[in-house]
Amino acid sequence: MKKITIYDTTLRDGAQAEELNLTTEDKIRIAHKLDELGIHYIEAGWPGSNPTDKKFFDEIKKHTFEFARLTAFGSTHLAKKTPAQDANLNALLAAETSVITIFGKSWDLHATTALGIPLERNLELISNSIDYLCQRVDEVIFDAEHFFDGYKNNPEYALKALKAAYQAGASRLILCDTNGGTLTHEVAATISAVRKALPNASLGIHAHNDSEMAVANSIEAVRLGACQVQGTINGYGERCGNANLCSVIPNLELKMGLETIGQGNLERLTSTSHYISEIANLRPFMRQPFVGASAFAHKGGIHVSAILKDAKTYEHIIPETVGNEQRVLLSDQAGKSNILFKARELGYELGKNDPTVDLLLRELKQKESMGYEYSVADASFELVLLEALGTPLNYFRFQNFFVVDAKREEDAEPFTEATVIVDVKGQVEHTAATGMGPVNALDRALRKGLERFYPKLSEVKLLDFKVRVLSGAVRDTGGTASFVRVLIETGDKHERWTTMGVSHNIIEASWQAVVDSVNYKLFKDDLRDTL
Incomplete structure (x- = not known):
């Protein structure tokens, strides 16, 4: 050779x-x-x-x-x-x-x-x-x-x-x-x-x-x-x-x-x-051939249906030969094959004619039209899947949150405080915390109210926070009243996961992502405890 x-x-x-x-x-x-x-x-x-x-x-x-x-x-x-x-x-x-x-x-x-x-x-x-x-x-x-x-x-x-x-x-x-x-x-x-x-x-x-x-x-x-x-x-x-x-x-x-x-x-x-x-310190190019995250990512339902039968139908090489991996994305273009693939990837076996698949597909497309993008937030998708399967998570119940941002002097850092009220196992927890911005304050206040019941939440670290203004989303009014999508990356000693929230209110979108992040952590801890 x-x-x-x-x-x-x-x-x-x-x-x-x-x-x-x-x-x-x-x-x-x-x-x-x-x-x-x-x-x-x-x-x-x-x-x-x-x-x-x-x-x-x-x-x-x-x-x-x-x-x-x-x-x-x-x-x-x-x-x-x-x-x-x-x-x-x-x-x-x-x-x-x-x-x-x-x-x-x-x-x-x-x-x-x-x-x-x-x-x-x-x-x-x-x-x-x-x-x-x-x-x-x-x-x-x-x-x-x-x-x-x-x-x-x-x-x-x-x-x-x-x-x-x-x-x-x-x-x-x-x-x-x-x-x-x-x-x-x-x-x-x-x-x-x-x-x-x-x-x-x-x-x-x-x-x-x-x-x-x-x-x-x-x-x-x-x-x-x-x-x-x-x-x-x-x-x-x-x-x-x-x-x-x-x-x-x-x-x-x-x-x-x-x-x-x-x-x-x-x-x-x-x-x-x-x-x-x-x-x-440069962002990887997602669509770079061979090594990019999108190089073997499949979004269209017809494509996914085909690769489930034979990956060669839409892949020019085996991804693993260059250290990459096949990915199936969830979006408003998804078909049943996407749902089945992602469910199997997460450890859930669903039949093609299972009514859950149709339910998930309808919900996915409806939420994607609002600006949700589950292809970048697998943890949030798994929580939606669990709810569709009839096993919603009930670790705590929301009652109220209140966030205050204040800046008292021109050159001083803004001051943020969040108050959270949740019902945990029949007990009402009313907690408050300060933080570096509203998301950090909300995250700290929520965990402060939950850690007495779920001590392993102390292992969780907020790793990344991204906000994107959405154009073309349902009820998008444009400008500062536009819908926003918040992505939060969280991690513990076992893994990292990404959750998502969408709203015209950045605090509400952040709260959704924080709640998903906490629920995902508690769910995974329960799974580990049963093994």
Whole structure:
């Protein structure tokens, strides 16, 4: 089986993305995660360009990697200096990595305009830099910057740049679509020409995504003989990003039968994608192919009915091969199959002709029209299911709540107090609590009244709180009188769960979500106690 090496540049090219800022500690953690995934090369940064990268290379010398070869990145030497005098090349050597990648100009426009030097001098920079480094490190990779644009403009000169690097000892020539504007058929024609000119050279591809072609161009390059793909996790990178390795890797492994990181490591792809999103403090893209939360999510009733018979009807691969999972969503587009699937997933076996299914389907569609979205609040759905099955939860009965928000001075924090009255096992509990906002105050007041009866509620933590203004919901009057949906994520030592409330009053919506959260916790504790 042909092996394609994967070269990750998340820590260098990916870190140039807008809104992405990584500390030295972040980069070290990501590097180890990439090594666990089985990545072959990790381009860790440009040692001569900024203090963060310099510190990283100093620190990383204390670490070892099982699979990956750490790579330092930089440019050819300055035109007015020799390689030995060049601070950039010496900073690369000081990083003490076994592999160095340098980029050079392969577009004549960049040589004459950006660098302001004769074309022949640019070729000397490429040749001299690579020769100097090859004598001092195990491997030197050459990134032919703007190669596809250079080839379009002056094919003879672009090929000369590659030949200079190859003859100087570069182990691999990387064809870069730096502006990201090349189409796949153009990639094919250009690579075919390169292979004729340099039949023995080892080629790679480095594609940017400005035309949404980076993954397709990378796949096509491999089909035509490239043996290395450069890219980033989640497609992070300058402007529109780089080739997304989370798509490139499974396409090569699962669709083309080529070896990259191996099937065992492929199962870590989704968790690695999410881990790096978390470190980068960026929200994961739900609709990202292969690893996104929506990649194998099914909402339409016809789709769900089909996948229950055979998942291949609406899934192009088995989700678990990339560490993802199949999900069925509940919405106003749901059919009976959605209800049956979700009930089975939660441990309830319902027959297709069970009247409960019709009851649930009607209630689901009616509530979804009001703004409820059970696809994001499984705990609330399970409570609705229990009620439809004739087993409503009666841990406490609501009587009253009262919330006061006050701000007494311009620069002071607002003051919130909530009073709650509930009937618990025949006893009326009247409690009050302050909190950081009305939701926190309501949550604390309710639990204060219940913990004497249900001590395990002390384990519960409110983890997240989201509010969304709904448009198009029933009775939506718009503006500040719009309906809102509140989602609350709660957790204890066993699990995390999400509950929901909808109302034109944000306090009422929050109360619904808090009550569902408490009821779900008490219900799950009862189940655990009976096991």
